[in-house]
Amino acid sequence: MNSPQDLKAKFPGNLSAHQKGTMLAALYQSSFPQLTAVAAGVLGRQEGAEDVVQLAASIALSKNTQFESEASFLAWMYSAVRKCALNERRKFSRRRTFATDPVNLHLIDNEPDVSGAKSVDPGSGELLTDQTCFEDDLLAALQELADDARCCLLLRTVHELSYAEIAEIMEIPQGTAMSHVYRSRQFLRKRLSSSI
Amino acid sequence: MSNERKPFRDDDFEAFLDSTLSEAEREKILAQFEDEGSRRDEAQLQRKIDAALRKSFPIVAPPDNLPSFTETDEPVAEIDGPIHRNPLFLGILAAAAALVGIALTFWTLTGNKPAPYFKPMPLAQIYRETVQNGFVPYYECHDNQRFADIFADRQGIAMHLSPMPEGTRMLGLSYPGGLSRDTTAMLCMVDESPVMVFVDRAAADSELAAQVASDSEINVFRSERDGLVMYEVSELETPRAMEFLDVGRAQ
Missing domain, CATH: 3.30.200.100 (MucB/RseB, C-terminal domain)
Structure with missing residues (x-):
């Protein structure tokens, strides 16, 4: 990530719309992994996260947005991603159909030899090619965490962001970001200690 | 006097798992694992969880077809209030960044790790x-x-x-x-x-x-x-x- 001071610098007044658009596109590209992590954190799953980010970007375009700095663009995008992901999750939780018959899911979960068994994403019911039962349990346990906690955990563990960066992305105090990560880890260890 | 080590502080253990301890502090915790097998197991489990998280939520590459963010003169669509355009908020962030800069300079010059930032709250x-x-x-x-x-x-x-x-x-x-x-x-x-x-x-x-x-x-x-x-x-x-x-x- 660029330094916050760099990002907060206002765009020069003589910048053309095209030049500014190019800068924002580049910023969008470099922030795409973190934006996707936030979407995945709110959704509780990786699938659909990229679509959510692209939806937020398309809203940014359709709303005729005007940003005075890179920081204001990023703040808008992260906020939009969180809201779009939340909407998507609500739609998903209302869905009652799954890609795989629940009966089959039950059979798969009860396979005696789990080492080679194909496992199921509890969020979508879809089979992933190399997912282990431990990962199934992890995904299920993640659903019990709050959205913000999941986002903080992913941004810290997977993207290795500092707590200052996480706090800025999530618009929460650093201490709260740290607390989310510590408590989430503790919760997951407690839940998964019987899975090993 | 006994050679028995003091048990871990929970926040030290979490900081160990978070890789935010100094090398000396890490060594101390690793040495203590000899006495506290349950903590060692917990650390192993956390490593396994972290690996599973990285596998289940991989870092994705940005798409090739970037949107064109060509702007108009219309105002910004509000998402969650104007907090990031609030001059006071920006001032506080700038002051915080300056403090971090001073702290890092101090750290660099003295070789000492700065004390963690803390602010009392209600x-x-x-x-x-x-x-x-x-x-x-x-x-x-x-x-x-x-x-x-x-x-x-x-x-x-x-x-x-x-x-x-x-x-x-x-x-x-x-x-x-x-x-x-x-x-x-x-x-x-x-x-x-x-x-x-x-x-x-x-x-x-x-x-x-x-x-x-x-x-x-x-x-x-x-x-x-x-x-x-x-x-x-x-x-x-x-x-x-x-x-x-x-x-x-x-x-």
């Missing part, structure tokens, strides 16, 4: 957030020895919990800050109402601690003894839990 706010987050303690401590050790380590004085009456139970301990980075909070349920007791050295006391909004239903009670300051925070009319927290170890 305990009623911590109470509200804890309740909103499910009122779950950081550590479900029901071992008298460990309970006393935690206060001895964080506040410099061992404490114990006297038997509580029916309807009152201790859920565990949390380290949510408040007065200082070492503030220890005891979470209790009294007549099914959440109650937090914050304990810290009297020297760490802050006027911010007891601040409550005028229309809040939260009550903050304060007492001071043996160099410690205690605050009980709840929606109850009287303090119902702090009286059971006594200085010294359980007999």
Whole structure:
């Protein structure tokens, strides 16, 4: 990530719309992994996260947005991603159909030899090619965490962001970001200690 | 004198898992794993969880077909309020960045690790957030020895919990800050109402601690003894839990 001071610098007044658009596109590209992590954190799953980010970007375009700095663009995008992901999750939780018959899911979960068994994403019911039962349990346990906690955990563990960066992305105090990560880890260890 | 090592502080252990300890501190924790097999297992489990998280939530590459962010002169669509365009907010962020710069310069010049940043905050706010987050303690401590050790380590004085009456139970301990980075909070349920007791050295006391909004239903009670300051925070009319927290170890 660029330094916050760099990002907060206002765009020069003589910048053309095209030049500014190019800068924002580049910023969008470099922030795409973190934006996707936030979407995945709110959704509780990786699938659909990229679509959510692209939806937020398309809203940014359709709303005729005007940003005075890179920081204001990023703040808008992260906020939009969180809201779009939340909407998507609500739609998903209302869905009652799954890609795989629940009966089959039950059979798969009860396979005696789990080492080679194909496992199921509890969020979508879809089979992933190399997912282990431990990962199934992890995904299920993640659903019990709050959205913000999941986002903080992913941004810290997977993207290795500092707590200052996480706090800025999530618009929460650093201490709260740290607390989310510590408590989430503790919760997951407690839940998964019987899975090993 | 015995060679027995002191047990881990929970926040040190979490900092170890978070890779935020210095090399010397890491070495110390690793050496202590010899005595505390359960902690070693916990650390291994955390590594496995982290690996599974990285596998399940891989870092994705940005798409090739980038959107064209060519702008018009229309105003920005509001998403969540104008906080990032608030001059005061930007000023605070700039000041915070400057402080971090000074701290890093100091660190670079002296070779010392800067003390972690800490800001006291109203305990009623911590109470509200804890309740909103499910009122779950950081550590479900029901071992008298460990309970006393935690206060001895964080506040410099061992404490114990006297038997509580029916309807009152201790859920565990949390380290949510408040007065200082070492503030220890005891979470209790009294007549099914959440109650937090914050304990810290009297020297760490802050006027911010007891601040409550005028229309809040939260009550903050304060007492001071043996160099410690205690605050009980709840929606109850009287303090119902702090009286059971006594200085010294359980007999």
